[in-house]
Amino acid sequence: MMETVKLYDLHPYDTTFCATIQAIEYDKNTTLILDQTLFFPEEGGQCADGGTINGHEVIDVQISQGVIKHILKGYVKLEVGHEVQGEIDWALRFSNMQNHSGEHIFSGIVHREYGYDNVGFHLGKDVVSVDFNGPIDESNLIRIEKEVNQVIYENRVIRAYYPGDEELATLEYRSKKEVDAPLRIVEIEDCDVCACCAPHVMHTGEVGLFKAVHMMNYKGGVRIFILCGQRALDYVLKLDDNMNAIYHMLSANDTSVVKYVQQLIDTNNALKQEIFHLNKKEIQRLIEEADDSHRYFFIEELDKNLQREMVNSLAERVGGYVGVFVGNDQAGYRFILASHTDDTTKLFDKLKELGAKGGGNALMVQGYLKATRDTIEDIIKSQQ
Numbered sequence: 001m002m003e004t005v006k007l008y009d010l011h012p013y014d015t016t017f018c019a020t021i022q023a024i025e026y027d028k029n030t031t032l033i034l035d036q037t038l039f040f041p042e043e044g045g046q047c048a049d050g051g052t053i054n055g056h057e058v059i060d061v062q063i064s065q066g067v068i069k070h071i072l073k074g075y076v077k078l079e080v081g082h083e084v085q086g087e088i089d090w091a092l093r094f095s096n097m098q099n100h101s102g103e104h105i106f107s108g109i110v111h112r113e114y115g116y117d118n119v120g121f122h123l124g125k126d127v128v129s130v131d132f133n134g135p136i137d138e139s140n141l142i143r144i145e146k147e148v149n150q151v152i153y154e155n156r157v158i159r160a161y162y163p164g165d166e167e168l169a170t171l172e173y174r175s176k177k178e179v180d181a182p183l184r185i186v187e188i189e190d191c192d193v194c195a196c197c198a199p200h201v202m203h204t205g206e207v208g209l210f211k212a213v214h215m216m217n218y219k220g221g222v223r224i225f226i227l228c229g230q231r232a233l234d235y236v237l238k239l240d241d242n243m244n245a246i247y248h249m250l251s252a253n254d255t256s257v258v259k260y261v262q263q264l265i266d267t268n269n270a271l272k273q274e275i276f277h278l279n280k281k282e283i284q285r286l287i288e289e290a291d292d293s294h295r296y297f298f299i300e301e302l303d304k305n306l307q308r309e310m311v312n313s314l315a316e317r318v319g320g321y322v323g324v325f326v327g328n329d330q331a332g333y334r335f336i337l338a339s340h341t342d343d344t345t346k347l348f349d350k351l352k353e354l355g356a357k358g359g360g361n362a363l364m365v366q367g368y369l370k371a372t373r374d375t376i377e378d379i380i381k382s383q384q
Contacts, residue, residue, distance in 0.1 A: 003066030005036035008049075009160070009184070012097065012199035014038055016087045021080050029059065030072040037061075038088050041068050044197045045121035045176075046096060051088035054078070058086075092125065093199065098229030099128050101158060101188075101200045102207045105148050106130065106226060108192025111174055113144070116221070118176055128228070133221040141212055141224070148210040155205035156189035160196075209233055279306055287313045295322045296380055298333070298373055302326045311336045311364070321347050321383065325369075325376065332370035338363060350379050 007017055019034035032053065041063035042048040048061035053070060060071040070086075078084065100123055107118040110132055120131030136144070162182050163171055173185060175195040186196040188204065201207060209232040214225040227235050247253055250260045283306060286297055295318050297310070307324050314322035315338040327333040335356075337344045340363070348356065348365040354375060358367015369376065 001033065001067055002035070004034060004063075004068040006068075007036050007038045008040045008199050011038070012093075012160075015090045015093075016085065018083055018085055020083050021078060024078055024080055025069075026075065029074060030056075030076040030078070032070045032072065032078065032084070033067060034070065034084070034086075037068055037070065038086060039068065039070055040093070040096075040199055046100060046123040046198050047125055049088045049096075050092050051086065053086045054084045094201075095230055096123060097199050097201045098207050099123055099227070099231065100196075100198050101186075101204065102148065102152070102210045102228030103128065103130055103226065104186060104188055104192050104194055104196070104200070105151050105204065105207070106144070106210065106212075107132075107174065108188060108194065109144055109147050109151075110136070111192075118174065119221070120223070121176060127225065128231075129223055129225050131218055131221060131223050133219075135217075136215070136222050136224070138215070141215055145210060145212050151188070151191055152204045152207045152210060155203050156191060158189070158200050158202055158204060159187045160200055161185055161187070209236070211235060276303060276306070279303065283310045286310070287317060290314055290318050290322070292318065292320070295320065296325070296377070297323070298325045300326075300328060304334075307334070307336055311338045314338070315340050315364075321380075323380070325373075329372045332368060333373075333376065334366075334368055336364065336366040338365075347380070347383050350383060351376070354379065 001022065007014065015038070017036065017038045019036050021032055022035055023033040025031040039049045039051065039058065039061045040046070041061040043063055049058075051058050053072060054076075056076045057073045058070050059073045062069045062071070103121065103123070107130060110116050111118070114132075114134055114136070116132040116134040118130055119133045120129070122129045162184055168183060171185070171193065173193040173195055183195055184197055185193060186200050187193045191204075208229040211227045211232040212224055213227055213235060216223050243254075243257070247257060250257060252260045279302060283302075287310060295314065302310075302324070307326055311322060311324050314324070319341050321337060321339050321342055321344060323335060323337040325333040325335045335351075335358075337347055337360075343362040344360065344365045345362055348358070348360065348367070351367075351369055354369060354371045356367050356369040358365060360366055
């Protein structure tokens with residue numbers, strides 16, 4: 001079958017087109033192959049365009065060996081050779097153009113300054129991420145973010161084209177992978193030259209805004225989550241709404257809010273320490289009361305370290321099994337069982353019949369159990 005004519009290459013700003021059906025496939029949905037299309041397929045890390053064909057929703061677009069398949073939702077009665085009208089979702093298309101062009105500016109600057117390659121790219125409807133094969137620290141990421149936005153402000157020309165063989169032989173360009181001919185180049189004036197199959201804006205100013213929102217270490221390099229255009233603006237407006245809510249709650253402003261939050265953190269840490277010491281005193285009291293008839297304890301809240309310390313002390317004081325269960329009937333119980341005389345795995349095997357998860361050895365086991373206190377106590381009593 002002939003390759004599909006990619007109208008989006010020549011007319012990325014068009015939203016409607018006419019085409020002739022070349023083939024139809026039916027399963028639970030309807031798959032159309034057209035002679036030409038404006039729908040960009042899922043390719044190069046970017047999600048597919050959305051929209052309609054003859055008013056029917058296009059839920060996916062895929063490409064294989066140059067042939068583009070349009071998947072329509074459900075069964076749609078159509079015939080080979082008939083003409084159809086397509087309309088792409090312009091909001092999604094333009095958002096993807098903004099984010100993809102912004103990513104090229106970003107990757108181009110990183111490559112120029114660090115020599116890193118873009119080794120992974122994902123442009124979905126909600127998430128945009130870029131992987132680089134080298135480290136970048138937070139301070140330099142902020143600096144690069146400013147450089148990207150400066151390129152956007154300067155409204156530089158973005159040109160997408162297919163170079164001839166002679167030009168291609170001397171052209172220096174970035175590429176995420178080996179690309180079969182014909183090779184399409186996206187060039188951003190005095191910034192970046194990269195092989196790319198996707199639609200882009202014509203000027204950097206159309207990207208609007210670039211924001212790096214999160215960075216994490218990934219496979220010896222970094223994965224950076226970015227947003228451009230309307231997505232970036234929506235993100236900043238949401239941050240602004242959240243900050244205004246915090247200002248109101250703390251009776252603070254942009255110059256005092258950090259100080260107030262730090263005061264809250266310090267107060268909270270001091271209270272945690274106070275609670276820790278009070279719990280430690282209470283635990284000591286409970287340990288002193290422990291005997292053969294009072295060897296299991298159910299506590300609503302308790303630090304994990306204190307729980308282990310309590311179990312160890314109980315095991316030294318009382319022969320046989322001892323245990324501390326932290327939680328409640330609704331949330332379940334985090335438990336530690338111990339014994340200096342008996343094999344705790346045998347008691348744990350009984351708790352596993354109630355769905356307990358965890359592990360350990362003969363001296364101590366720990367885990368989690370979603371059951372009522374009464375049910376747990378019945379099992380425990382049966383093993384004494």
